Amino acid sequence: MGATAKPMNTAGSWFDRAWRGLLLGTMTLFVINIGLIIAAVATSSFARRWLGTWLPDGWTTTWYTEAWREFQLGSILWVTVEVVFAVVLLALLIGVPAAYTLARRDFFGKRLLMLLFLLPLMVPPITYGIPMATVLYKLQLAGTIYGVILANLVPAAPFVILVMTPFIEQIDPNLESAARVFGASTARMFWHVLVPLLAPGILAASLLVLVRTIALFELTFLTAGSDSQTLVVALYYAVFAAGVRAPQSVDAMAMVYMLVTLTWLLIALRFVNPTQLVSRVKEHPQPAT
Amino acid sequence: MTTATSAAARAPFDRTLLLVMPAAAFMLLLFIYPFIYGLLLSFNPKNGGALANYTHFFTTDNLWPTIWTTLKLALPATLINVGLALPIAYKMRNKSRYQRWVTTILVVPITLGTVLIAEGMLIYFGPKGWLSQFLQLIHLYTGPIRLTHNFWGVLISLVISGFPFAFLLILSYITGIDPVLARAASTLGADPKAQFRHIYLPLLAPGLAMCFCLAFVQAYSVFPSAVLLGSPAGPTRVISIAAYEAAFEQYDYSLASAIAMIMGFVQLIIVAAVLGLRNLWYRGPVSGGKG
Numbered sequence: 001m002g003a004t005a006k007p008m009n010t011a012g013s014w015f016d017r018a019w020r021g022l023l024l025g026t027m028t029l030f031v032i033n034i035g036l037i038i039a040a041v042a043t044s045s046f047a048r049r050w051l052g053t054w055l056p057d058g059w060t061t062t063w064y065t066e067a068w069r070e071f072q073l074g075s076i077l078w079v080t081v082e083v084v085f086a087v088v089l090l091a092l093l094i095g096v097p098a099a100y101t102l103a104r105r106d107f108f109g110k111r112l113l114m115l116l117f118l119l120p121l122m123v124p125p126i127t128y129g130i131p132m133a134t135v136l137y138k139l140q141l142a143g144t145i146y147g148v149i150l151a152n153l154v155p156a157a158p159f160v161i162l163v164m165t166p167f168i169e170q171i172d173p174n175l176e177s178a179a180r181v182f183g184a185s186t187a188r189m190f191w192h193v194l195v196p197l198l199a200p201g202i203l204a205a206s207l208l209v210l211v212r213t214i215a216l217f218e219l220t221f222l223t224a225g226s227d228s229q230t231l232v233v234a235l236y237y238a239v240f241a242a243g244v245r246a247p248q249s250v251d252a253m254a255m256v257y258m259l260v261t262l263t264w265l266l267i268a269l270r271f272v273n274p275t276q277l278v279s280r281v282k283e284h285p286q287p288a289t
Numbered sequence: 290m291t292t293a294t295s296a297a298a299r300a301p302f303d304r305t306l307l308l309v310m311p312a313a314a315f316m317l318l319l320f321i322y323p324f325i326y327g328l329l330l331s332f333n334p335k336n337g338g339a340l341a342n343y344t345h346f347f348t349t350d351n352l353w354p355t356i357w358t359t360l361k362l363a364l365p366a367t368l369i370n371v372g373l374a375l376p377i378a379y380k381m382r383n384k385s386r387y388q389r390w391v392t393t394i395l396v397v398p399i400t401l402g403t404v405l406i407a408e409g410m411l412i413y414f415g416p417k418g419w420l421s422q423f424l425q426l427i428h429l430y431t432g433p434i435r436l437t438h439n440f441w442g443v444l445i446s447l448v449i450s451g452f453p454f455a456f457l458l459i460l461s462y463i464t465g466i467d468p469v470l471a472r473a474a475s476t477l478g479a480d481p482k483a484q485f486r487h488i489y490l491p492l493l494a495p496g497l498a499m500c501f502c503l504a505f506v507q508a509y510s511v512f513p514s515a516v517l518l519g520s521p522a523g524p525t526r527v528i529s530i531a532a533y534e535a536a537f538e539q540y541d542y543s544l545a546s547a548i549a550m551i552m553g554f555v556q557l558i559i560v561a562a563v564l565g566l567r568n569l570w571y572r573g574p575v576s577g578g579k580g
Contacts, residue, residue: 257404
């Protein structure tokens with residue numbers, strides 16, 4: 001707190017105090033209201049009957065068992081797990097080598113390639129999702145789990161590349177040269193030198209891709225068939241076809257979704273300090289001197 | 290291939306470049322090819338000339354206004370998100386015990402998902418919800434609260450889901466600026482306001498522009514919350530709903546592609562404008578240096 005602790009002049013102090021109060025107030029209001037919104041869903045998901053009172057008449061857990069049975073939550077969760085892990089694995093498999101090349105080599109067309117990897121993150125998913133879904137339907141891949149995995153890979157792979165490139169830039173190239181001197185092939189150098197050094201970065205990237213993929217709605221929505229829906233899409237359909245189902249069981253499902261994502265996000269936050277991650281992903285990372 | 294110089298002298302082709310190929314091929318196949326396919330498809334309508342889809346879009350009453358509807362939602366949402374995130378992230382820039390806690394709490398809304406936010410808002414802001422009961426209890430306001438199934442519902446949900454993202458991004462950019470710079474300025478007599486104005490803001494400009502663009506993309510492609518919390522037939526009929534309806538309700542992929550292209554085009558105009566604005570404001574090295 002070195003910079004702000006020194007009182008430079010007192011004229012602005014009331015203004016500063018008011019400003020600080022306003023900020024704190026806004027933040028508190030934001031957090032409290034979100035907390036209450038979550039609490040409302042949680043209460044409703046455990047409520048026997050809840051009509052216009054502060055708290056419901058009685059409590060029950062039947063909505064969870066009902067959601068599990070009615071929405072086939074078990075198989076949806078399994079599909080979600082399959083899709084998410086396939087996407088993370090494939091994104092790492094093609095993303096990390098690409099990031100390595102982009103970090104280490106300068107070649108003709110590098111800027112164009114960077115643009116190619118940046119575009120999927122800058123274009124709204126629906127914009128490229130609709131043509132992509134059309135192509136996938138032509139190839140008869142849409143509606144299957146493979147189509148969903150491929151579709152989700154489109155933003156995931158560039159994301160891995162953008163996160164990993166600055167990580168790789170930080171690693172001293174001399175280590176690689178040393179491995180070469182001792183006669184390591186590219187593959188050996190990769191496995192025995194780079195991957196262990198990159199482990200924290202790879203972990204960070206895969207956790208972030210994981211959280212993003214669980215939450216990515218549009219692309220899965222456009223390409224999924226009835227038996228390849230992930231949790232987000234199934235949840236959307238459950239609400240959209242409201243009236244057929246009790247709102248409480250939708251709430252129960254939404255709570256399950258939140259708990260799944262929250263668990264992974266908290267795991268991610270244990271390994272990734274959010275204040276140190278994205279700052280490395282600047283548009284033009286400064287070359288190490 | 291032991292050193293860079295001998296590699297350059299000997300090998301005409303650097304095999305490391307092969308490593309980028311799978312990713313590049315994948316992107317070409319599943320991003321660029323569908324994009325071009327969609328672009329061509331949009332000029333090849335079911336009936337009429339090459340531009341029939343585009344003239345149809347700009348002459349149909351429930352299609353072209355969707356551009357404004359979308360912008361009217363996405364621009365304020367992005368401005369609120371970035372505008373709120375900037376001062377809060379600035380406050381949190383110094384490493385402290387609270388930093389991690391506050392960050393975690395503010396990031397939680399990312400995990401909620403549109404459906405939970407929508408359901409929660411429908412209950413919480415509902416006619417018999419906690420908010421209306423509370424306001425009646427303290428006799429502040431007794432009328433009906435109209436914050437769902439309209440513009441405001443979608444805007445609020447966009448702020449809830451978009452703010453944590455903007456906050457994280459800006460926080461990481463701010464912590465990337467070396468605090469030594471601000472300390473140097475304070476020894477020269479700059480008060481905190483001047484430090485922010487002349488040190489942090491210029492160094493932050495590229496990051497802010499980037500953050501604005503990414504937050505805008507997120508708000509701009511709003512789809513589920515516009516359906517669940519807005520009135521998808523009326524004031525929150527955003528462009529992605531129009532595109533979806535064309536593709537999966539009318540099965541007119543050509544028109545859907547045209548709408549998707551228009552959507553991408555409008556988006557790119559905004560991004561270009563923001564990046565242009567950034568260049569007007571600040572030119573210079575991007576990084577503030579982090580050690």
